[in-house]
Amino acid sequence: MSTVVNVRGLRMKYGATEVLRGVDLDIGRGEIFTLLGPNGAGKTTTIEILEGFRKRSAGEVNVLGADPERGTKAWQAKLGIVLQSWRDHPRWSARDLLAHLGEFYDDPRDPDELLAALGLTAQAAQQVSRLSGGQRRRLDVALGIVGRPELLFLDEPTTGFDPEARREFHLLVEKLAADDGMTVLLTTHDLAEAEKLAHRTAILVNGEIAVCGTPAELADAVQTQSRVRWLEDGQERVQATSDPSQVAWELHRRFDGPVPGLEIRRPSLEESYLSLIGRAA
Numbered sequence: 001m002s003t004v005v006n007v008r009g010l011r012m013k014y015g016a017t018e019v020l021r022g023v024d025l026d027i028g029r030g031e032i033f034t035l036l037g038p039n040g041a042g043k044t045t046t047i048e049i050l051e052g053f054r055k056r057s058a059g060e061v062n063v064l065g066a067d068p069e070r071g072t073k074a075w076q077a078k079l080g081i082v083l084q085s086w087r088d089h090p091r092w093s094a095r096d097l098l099a100h101l102g103e104f105y106d107d108p109r110d111p112d113e114l115l116a117a118l119g120l121t122a123q124a125a126q127q128v129s130r131l132s133g134g135q136r137r138r139l140d141v142a143l144g145i146v147g148r149p150e151l152l153f154l155d156e157p158t159t160g161f162d163p164e165a166r167r168e169f170h171l172l173v174e175k176l177a178a179d180d181g182m183t184v185l186l187t188t189h190d191l192a193e194a195e196k197l198a199h200r201t202a203i204l205v206n207g208e209i210a211v212c213g214t215p216a217e218l219a220d221a222v223q224t225q226s227r228v229r230w231l232e233d234g235q236e237r238v239q240a241t242s243d244p245s246q247v248a249w250e251l252h253r254r255f256d257g258p259v260p261g262l263e264i265r266r267p268s269l270e271e272s273y274l275s276l277i278g279r280a281a
């Protein structure tokens with residue numbers, strides 16, 4: 001897999017305050033990568049440096065083959081950027097805004113197809129200022145992908161989405177990554193979203209990447225114990241263990257065959273995350 005984002009030893013200071021203290025990241029083409037972390041961990045700062053909006057204090061950063069501090073117009077055209085909030089063009093209709101922004105790109109997506117993909121067909125002619133919060137957010141995402149970016153940055157994209165819109169959005173991101181090979185870097189506070197959507201997640205704590213990996217690797221890394229449940233003498237039994245296969249094997253031997261009601265539950269990303277933050281705090 002070719003690397004789209006490569007970061008080594010990234011440091012950022014605001015005045016005397018060091019916000020990033022040596023961040024390393026590698027993101028491959030077509031990957032959906034999530035940056036998680038508590039408020040103030042440095043997620044937006046990291047993304048802004050990768051987008052070329054902010055000058056770093058130290059470290060090596062390469063995004064789509066270029067240093068973002070020296071990104072050309074052609075380089076910028078390969079990025080899709082969805083900020084936490086846009087305050088623009090309130091009197092434009094949703095469709096006109098998309099069509100207008102699309103004119104800046106060589107091969108823009110069709111505005112009507114985009115609106116349909118984001119469930120906004122009924123709002124096509126509506127003024128941007130009259131959209132609901134969730135509709136506005138979906139339009140933001142449409143604006144981010146109208147130019148068929150190679151790399152899409154999404155800063156907390158699903159804030160304000162209802163469950164249906166969230167599900168549709170996840171399907172769209174998965175499709176864009178799978179079909180078009182688009183790479184997606186998103187920040188979220190929704191741990192279930194990271195678990196559902198991300199191929200890999202990095203957890204930023206105090207300006208450092210505490211853990212990086214697939215949801216399963218994250219769970220392993222923080223070693224929250226799995227729970228093994230089974231039925232015995234008509235009662236549910238539960239055992240917490242770091243080696244559920246060992247427990248299951250012992251149970252299988254003890255029962256001399258299949259274990260009634262056997263269930264092994266790995267810790268969710270949320271449990272792992274909270275234990276990590278608790279440990280690091």
Ligand SMILES: Nc1ncnc2c1ncn2[C@@H]1O[C@H](COP(=O)(O)OP(=O)(O)OP(=O)(O)O)[C@@H](O)[C@H]1O
Pocket residue numbers: 014019037038039040041042043044045046
């Ligand atoms: N322009 C700035 N000048 C000074 N300090 C800043 C500036 N921007 C951000 N900070 C500080 O840097 C730290 C990291 O901020 P950042 O916005 O990157 O965090 P975040 O992880 O995105 O947080 P959130 O989840 O709340 O959006 C915070 O303590 C913030 O107050």
